[in-house]
Amino acid sequence: MRGKILVVDDDPDMQFFLKKALEKLNLESTLAGSLSEGKVRLSEDAWDVILLDYKLPDGNGIGFIPLIKQSRPEAVIVVMTAFGSRELAMQAIKAGAYDYFTKPFKLEEMEVVLHRAMERARLLREIQRLRQEREAEVHWERIIGYSTPMREVYRVLKRIEDTDITVLITGESGTGKELIAEAIHRHSKRKDEPFVKLNCVAIPEGLLESELFGYEKGAFTGAHRKKEGKFEQAHGGTIFLDEIGDMSPTTQAKVLRVLQDKVIEHVGGTTPRQIDVRIIAATNKDLTKAVKDGTFREDLFFRLNVMTIHLPPLRKRPEDIPLLVEHFIDEANRKHNRQVRGVTREVMAHFLAYPWPGNVREMENLMERLVVMSESEWIDKTALPDFLQISEDTPDLEGKSLTDILEEMERALIVEALRKSAGIQARAAKRLGITERSLWHRIKKLGIDPEFIKQSVC
Ligand SMILES: Nc1ncnc2c1ncn2[C@@H]1O[C@H](COP(=O)(O)OP(=O)(O)OP(=O)(O)O)[C@@H](O)[C@H]1O
Ligand SMILES: [Mg+2]
Numbered sequence: 001m002r003g004k005i006l007v008v009d010d011d012p013d014m015q016f017f018l019k020k021a022l023e024k025l026n027l028e029s030t031l032a033g034s035l036s037e038g039k040v041r042l043s044e045d046a047w048d049v050i051l052l053d054y055k056l057p058d059g060n061g062i063g064f065i066p067l068i069k070q071s072r073p074e075a076v077i078v079v080m081t082a083f084g085s086r087e088l089a090m091q092a093i094k095a096g097a098y099d100y101f102t103k104p105f106k107l108e109e110m111e112v113v114l115h116r117a118m119e120r121a122r123l124l125r126e127i128q129r130l131r132q133e134r135e136a137e138v139h140w141e142r143i144i145g146y147s148t149p150m151r152e153v154y155r156v157l158k159r160i161e162d163t164d165i166t167v168l169i170t171g172e173s174g175t176g177k178e179l180i181a182e183a184i185h186r187h188s189k190r191k192d193e194p195f196v197k198l199n200c201v202a203i204p205e206g207l208l209e210s211e212l213f214g215y216e217k218g219a220f221t222g223a224h225r226k227k228e229g230k231f232e233q234a235h236g237g238t239i240f241l242d243e244i245g246d247m248s249p250t251t252q253a254k255v256l257r258v259l260q261d262k263v264i265e266h267v268g269g270t271t272p273r274q275i276d277v278r279i280i281a282a283t284n285k286d287l288t289k290a291v292k293d294g295t296f297r298e299d300l301f302f303r304l305n306v307m308t309i310h311l312p313p314l315r316k317r318p319e320d321i322p323l324l325v326e327h328f329i330d331e332a333n334r335k336h337n338r339q340v341r342g343v344t345r346e347v348m349a350h351f352l353a354y355p356w357p358g359n360v361r362e363m364e365n366l367m368e369r370l371v372v373m374s375e376s377e378w379i380d381k382t383a384l385p386d387f388l389q390i391s392e393d394t395p396d397l398e399g400k401s402l403t404d405i406l407e408e409m410e411r412a413l414i415v416e417a418l419r420k421s422a423g424i425q426a427r428a429a430k431r432l433g434i435t436e437r438s439l440w441h442r443i444k445k446l447g448i449d450p451e452f453i454k455q456s457v458c
Helices: 012-024 035-042 061-071 086-095 107-138 148-160 177-186 205-213 249-261 287-293 298-304 320-336 345-353 359-373 402-420 425-432 436-446 450-457
Strands: 004-008 028-032 049-053 076-082 099-103 167-171 195-199 238-242 263-265 272-274 278-283 307-311
Touching: 004 012, 004 035, 012 028, 012 107, 028 035, 035 061, 049 061, 049 107, 061 076, 061 086, 076 086, 076 107, 086 099, 099 107, 148 177, 148 307, 167 177, 177 195, 177 238, 177 278, 177 307, 205 249, 205 263, 249 263, 249 298, 287 298, 320 345, 320 359, 402 425, 402 436, 425 436
Parallel strands: 004 028, 004 049, 049 076, 076 099, 167 278, 167 307, 195 238, 238 278
Antiparallel strands: 263 272
């Protein structure tokens, strides 16, 4: 890597010498002759290393360190002090410098220090990049999950950002359908317009029509004044039709008409109104089957099924369990002012084996209860409710940690994908649903040798 070095030193001879020496090391340097100039330069570029003289015309270099740490935390600081001032060097390191050398110094001495500083700068950048990559992969908005299906969901969510496409979200109860619907709305052009929820089962059949389309005064007994329906409230924004699989045939017909004509009419009214809404629907029913059984209109199904997002049940994506546990502990700690740090390994093993019929919602509720009730920093097995005390079904971790096991799984999947792709990383990455760069990092991290796999395939 070709590094960028900022040299803050006022001595012209030293400046000249350092510039030459750095050039020889293939490092690009910029000079500043005073602290004030250094401050200006600091904000101008992403410096890898800052070489800081102690004695400067307008102050001492150590006083400058906190400012660097604050505005350029990724820059590695090396301080130059006069010979025999170890005291000062120690002060500099305490203030946050990474290393120092004393003047006068030999070229090799400087080279060694700079080499190490550059290596550190490279590592810091790498860590930052990996952290960002991980951040981008483990969640999208408030949606947590690192499993392949969840990352596929994020990919789709990113693709449909800023569009008006109709989305049908399917998945068992508690898998996060509403959470996803809200996120889609917040990432659409309509984000500043209303997001209106309509739960198709919560409303009695007789009232659903007036709830959806509104009514005129006197339309029926009890209609004392006219009222807007959900579609009107959502005008310009998004309507979320929840539990769509539970709509009665009459309502289905009416909703279909709105979707086709984009026009509504109040109950008891005669003037049609133009409506502009984006539709997101959700169901935990299998609509294809409902269509086959004749309980759900096929034409409505096609209108809704433009883009489908399926959320798999939690038991089908156990990789997400540890992340979700951590997330819900954090949330419960914040909400109830607790300091629970986590669950024991044994508890995690129970969680991984448990089928979570209520999915993420069940876990969220359980974690909140466990955090509130916990008497220690770590939630242990004794805190678990009876239904989770299924010790025979718990997989034997054989003394391995969860990290070990996940790493083993990751390694196995990557090796398999490489083998199937004849060692071609681009192809293997595609197979795994990750970027080539991400695959490359994983290969490095796990110490897999793709060349070896290539040879063993051929
Ligand atoms: N991937 C996730 N990350 C973080 N929280 C989640 C996730 N999935 C679900 N949740 C949380 O779990 C709870 C249930 O989610 P949500 O209400 O969206 O589920 P649902 O699929 O609509 O369920 P139902 O079919 O019962 O209506 C919510 O509190 C939600 O915030
Ligand atoms: Mg829901």
